[in-house]
Amino acid sequence: MTRVVISVGGSVLVPSLDAHRLKEWAKTLIRLHEAGIQVFAVVGGGGEARRYINACRDVGLDEASSDEIGIKVTRINAALLIGALGEHAYPRAAESYLQAKEFALSGKIVIMGGVTPGQTTDAVSAVLAEEAGASMMVNMTAVDGIYSADPKKDPSAKKFDIMSPQELIDLIMKEKMNAGSNMVIDLVAAKVTERSCIPLVVIDGRDTTLLEKALIDGEFHGTVVGNEAVSFPIV
Numbered sequence: 001m002t003r004v005v006i007s008v009g010g011s012v013l014v015p016s017l018d019a020h021r022l023k024e025w026a027k028t029l030i031r032l033h034e035a036g037i038q039v040f041a042v043v044g045g046g047g048e049a050r051r052y053i054n055a056c057r058d059v060g061l062d063e064a065s066s067d068e069i070g071i072k073v074t075r076i077n078a079a080l081l082i083g084a085l086g087e088h089a090y091p092r093a094a095e096s097y098l099q100a101k102e103f104a105l106s107g108k109i110v111i112m113g114g115v116t117p118g119q120t121t122d123a124v125s126a127v128l129a130e131e132a133g134a135s136m137m138v139n140m141t142a143v144d145g146i147y148s149a150d151p152k153k154d155p156s157a158k159k160f161d162i163m164s165p166q167e168l169i170d171l172i173m174k175e176k177m178n179a180g181s182n183m184v185i186d187l188v189a190a191k192v193t194e195r196s197c198i199p200l201v202v203i204d205g206r207d208t209t210l211l212e213k214a215l216i217d218g219e220f221h222g223t224v225v226g227n228e229a230v231s232f233p234i235v
Contacts, residue, residue, distance in 0.1 A: 007125035010046020012205030067117030074113030122189035140205030145223035165194035199226035
């Protein structure tokens with residue numbers, strides 16, 4: 001089976017605790033699985049994790065302990081998605097890269113939350129893609145691709161259809177110099193992607209059907225990060 005790691009930000013999976021939204025995500029992942037894709041989905045914490053982390057800081061917990069609380073929230077979100085997937089998913093959320101690979105031997109969809117304090121969902125996904133020998137990493141986020149600047153603040157921002165990993169790293173480094181910048185991919189994930197040579201694809205996660213349209217139907221409208229072009233569909 002073609003192995004794909006999907007980074008699902010908490011803000012697009014559970015912007016609010018909405019069962020309908022979780023079921024829509026489950027339908028999409030099941031369709032990918034039935035099309036012959038071995039799916040690994042790494043789930044973020046979203047707004048709930050941020051609220052807990054802020055509360056941790058307010059009561060005086062250190063950053064590492066606050067991150068551990070955030071990781072627990074990602075695993076709660078992972079458990080919710082596993083529940084929505086039913087028999088199609090491995091019944092436990094993977095808590096390490098080794099576990100994720102072991103759970104994949106079942107032939108079921110593998111769901112994972114956070115792993116290490118200080119790592120984002122994207123960074124975990126990038127490392128998992130490398131560890132699992134995935135053919136692609138997909139980042140499902142709240143924008144429709146990678147832009148030269150924040151399109152909400154800069155109407156002249158250019159959307160990239162394809163870019164190299166080094167171009168992405170350069171863009172992230174430039175944006176880090178700007179106050180309030182908010183890149184869709186973090187620097188660690190970008191550097192792991194460059195090292196692994198695994199293509200990174202950015203798709204608008206606000207519409208779950210765009211994922212299956214890209215991977216199964218070949219209708220792709222996001223950004224590809226890689227040194228070579230990627231062909232769609234992938235199955």
